[in-house]
Amino acid sequence: MRSDPRRLEFEIDAREGAARAGRLLTAHGPVATPAFIPLATKGAVRTLDLGDVAGLGFELILGNTFHLFISPGAERIAELGGLHRFIGWDRALITDSGGFQVFSLAHGGVADEIKGRRGGAGASGGVLEIAERGVRFRSYLDGTERFMGPEESMDVQAKLGADIALAFDECTPFHADRDYTASSTERTHRWLERCLDWHGEHGPPEQAVFGIVQGGVHEDLRRESAQAVSATGVDGLAIGGTLGRDKPEMHGVLAMTAPLLPPEAPKHLLGIGEPDDLLAGIALGIDIFDCAVPTRLARHGMALAPLPASRFRFDLTKSGSATDEGPLAEGCPCPTCAVHTRAYLHYLSRAEAPTAARLLTLHNLTFLERLVAGAREAIKAGGFNGYRAAVMSGTAPWAA
RNA sequence: UCCGGGGUGGCGAAAUUGGCAGCCGCGCUUGACUGUUAAUCAAGUGCCCGAAAGGGCGUGUGGGUUCGAGUCCCACCCCCGGAG
Numbered sequence: 076m077r078s079d080p081r082r083l084e085f086e087i088d089a090r091e092g093a094a095r096a097g098r099l100l101t102a103h104g105p106v107a108t109p110a111f112i113p114l115a116t117k118g119a120v121r122t123l124d125l126g127d128v129a130g131l132g133f134e135l136i137l138g139n140t141f142h143l144f145i146s147p148g149a150e151r152i153a154e155l156g157g158l159h160r161f162i163g164w165d166r167a168l169i170t171d172s173g174g175f176q177v178f179s180l181a182h183g184g185v186a187d188e189i190k191g192r193r194g195g196a197g198a199s200g201g202v203l204e205i206a207e208r209g210v211r212f213r214s215y216l217d218g219t220e221r222f223m224g225p226e227e228s229m230d231v232q233a234k235l236g237a238d239i240a241l242a243f244d245e246c247t248p249f250h251a252d253r254d255y256t257a258s259s260t261e262r263t264h265r266w267l268e269r270c271l272d273w274h275g276e277h278g279p280p281e282q283a284v285f286g287i288v289q290g291g292v293h294e295d296l297r298r299e300s301a302q303a304v305s306a307t308g309v310d311g312l313a314i315g316g317t318l319g320r321d322k323p324e325m326h327g328v329l330a331m332t333a334p335l336l337p338p339e340a341p342k343h344l345l346g347i348g349e350p351d352d353l354l355a356g357i358a359l360g361i362d363i364f365d366c367a368v369p370t371r372l373a374r375h376g377m378a379l380a381p382l383p384a385s386r387f388r389f390d391l392t393k394s395g396s397a398t399d400e401g402p403l404a405e406g407c408p409c410p411t412c413a414v415h416t417r418a419y420l421h422y423l424s425r426a427e428a429p430t431a432a433r434l435l436t437l438h439n440l441t442f443l444e445r446l447v448a449g450a451r452e453a454i455k456a457g458g459f460n461g462y463r464a465a466v467m468s469g470t471a472p473w474a475a
Numbered sequence: 476u477c478c479g480g481g482g483u484g485g486c487g488a489a490a491u492u493g494g495c496a497g498c499c500g501c502g503c504u505u506g507a508c509u510g511u512u513a514a515u516c517a518a519g520u521g522c523c524c525g526a527a528a529g530g531g532c533g534u535g536u537g538g539g540u541u542c543g544a545g546u547c548c549c550a551c552c553c554c555c556g557g558a559g
Contacts, residue, residue: 116511137510145512175510183516186508192517201512215512246510287510315510325509345510352509367511374514375507394503424514425502432514 083239083283083310085341085362089455093333093360096454099135099341101167101238102281103159106134108341109357109450111443112169112365117142118162120440121370122433125164131409131437132444134166137365140231140241141173144223145216149234157236169365170237172228172270174263174287174315175346177202177210178246185317185346189249205245207262225269233278240278241313242270244287249317256291263289264303271307283310285343288336292319292328301335311341314361318347326355333359350379350387350446350472354463357450369443373435376424379442380404381471387442391435396421408473409441446472 084100099106113120113128116139120128128136138158143149155161159168181202182188201213209224223231228243244263247256267286274284286304290296304312314332318325329344333356336342344361347353353364369379376392381404389403399417403409411420411434423431449472453462465475 112510114511121511122514139511142512171510176512178510179512184508184511184513187516190507192507241510244510313510318509322509343510348509364509366509367513368509371508371511371513371515375516376514377508427514429514436514 082281083341085311085339087339089457091454091457091459092358094357094450094454094459095360095362096451097362099167099362101135101283103165103167103238104134106167106363107448107451108362109353109447109454110135110363111353111369111440111447112137112363113440114139114365114367114370115162115164117146118158120436122374122429122436123440125162127437128440129164129166131440132448133440135363136164136166136168138162138168138170138235138237139173139176140170140228140235141176141223143170143235144173144227144231145214145221149231153234153236157234159236167239168235168237169239169285169343170232170235170241171345171365172232172241172243172287173223174228174241174244175246177205177212177223178248180212180215182248185249189317189320191250207265209243225266226273229270229273229278229284233274233282236279237282239283239285239311240270240274242267242284242286242309244289244315247289247291247316249291249320251291253291253293253296256289256293257296260289260291260296260300263287264300267304267307267309271309285309285311285313285341287313287315287345288332289316290332291316292324294331297328297332298335301332305337305340309340311343312336313343313345315345322352325352329356329359329361333361336360350443351383351467353443353446354450354466357447357454358459358463364447369439370436373439374432376431376435378403378420378435379439381466381469381474383467383469391417391421392424393421403435403438404442404471406471406474407438407441408445409438411435411438411441442472449473449475 087095087097089096097108112135113133115136118138152158152161203211211222214221225243232240243266245259247259286309288300288304290300318328341362343363344356347364348366378389378391379387380389396417401417402412453459462475466472
């Protein structure tokens with residue numbers, strides 16, 4: 076157990092039901108919440124320069140312990156002045172612990188595991204052993220055997236110098252049975268204690284640590300996990316693990332889990348999400364979200380748009396856009412929509428021009444930033460429910 | 476005009492030399508993507524009719540040989556190269 080002073084101030088300005096608007100005060104500046112966090116897994120938001128990311132208004136990005144550990148290595152980054160300096164980002168930074176990458180190494184993506192497809196482009200089955208001490212795996216880069224446990228993860232994150240470190244956990248698969256999920260969740264709790272012990276002794280004083288709540292889809296396990304993580308006095312809590320087979324189940328698990336977390340703590344929903352998921356999470360009191368969807372979809376020719384009937388996606392690669400002179404989304408304030416037509420973006424996407432991925436990434440990140448910015452304003456004005464209903468009925472976040 | 480080479484899906488091309496035409500790739504269509512091993516992956520795709528099962532038609536054109544022809548023979552059309 077830790078009894079250190081808090082390294083992360085969290086101020087709540089306004090509440091509406093469980094939803095709240097406020098800010099995280101990190102060593103690298105404030106982060107207005109609710110916030111969406113772009114992924115900079117390998118130290119870069121794919122296709123963008125971090126100057127672009129700051130220009131879009133983001134105050135927090137997420138880097139990854141596992142990938143940076145594999146290359147270029149924590150020592151290298153430490154020698155070069157830490158991750159902020161290495162990548163040229165002076166705002167807040169959170170690093171994921173590597174727990175999810177073990178899952179990914181074994182199963183590919185979340186959807187691959189749920190649907191029983193053994194991993195699209197991933198899933199080379201590089202996990203050798205998951206044991207109490209930690210995880211033995213084979214590097215996807217050069218095949219060498221590597222090891223990561225709670226201490227190693229925290230050591231890497233200390234060297235990276237993230238403002239917020241995530242505790243090392245095991246992301247329990249959807250297909251794991253209840254017994255496995257229970258014992259894995261308990262091990263994650265023991266790993267959290269070891270993370271905090273290591274961090275208390277060696278970690279940067281200004282670095283905050285979030286613990287991760289597991290428990291799969293089981294209410295009692297989620298409750299036990301929420302209590303166990305809360306009891307450690309972490310600076311914040313993250314909800315992890317696979318949350319169910321489909322969206323309704325995911326929202327159910329979320330609705331059951333979120334209220335179990337201490338109300339005053341910052342809450343991070345890991346790996347989610349899509350626009351409706353963000354609003355569902357915000358309604359339940361989630362403060363920060365990270366997700367691969369906006370940036371990955373952009374690289375696959377898919378734009379986010381106020382289209383709830385098509386999961387807020389607009390497929391720009393379809394031939395219907397070939398002669399469409401309108402913008403991606405009417406009234407969108409992003410730099411792409413300010414200049415370009417659907418016809419041009421369609422052409423670029425089909426041509427697999429790198430510029431297409433960049434322009435769509437700018438748009439998609441803007442969409443989510445505007446979505447959460449709108450939620451922040453709505454909560455402060457006491458109109459979040461109306462805002463959510465408007466977005467869910469197809470009103471653009473920048474118009475709401 | 477003569478000599479030589481060549482005409483196969485939307486495109487580049489295969490076809491074990493007379494044995495289920497179109498392998499493979501591009502393009503196109505559809506699907507997937509939620510703490511990023513994904514600017515990726517999966518499925519389909521000769522043409523026509525049909526919702527489908529299915530049916531019909533297909534290797535420049537027209538004949539011929541053969542149980543069977545993209546492949547062999549004859550004539551013609553077109554393209555490329557060379558010679559006049």
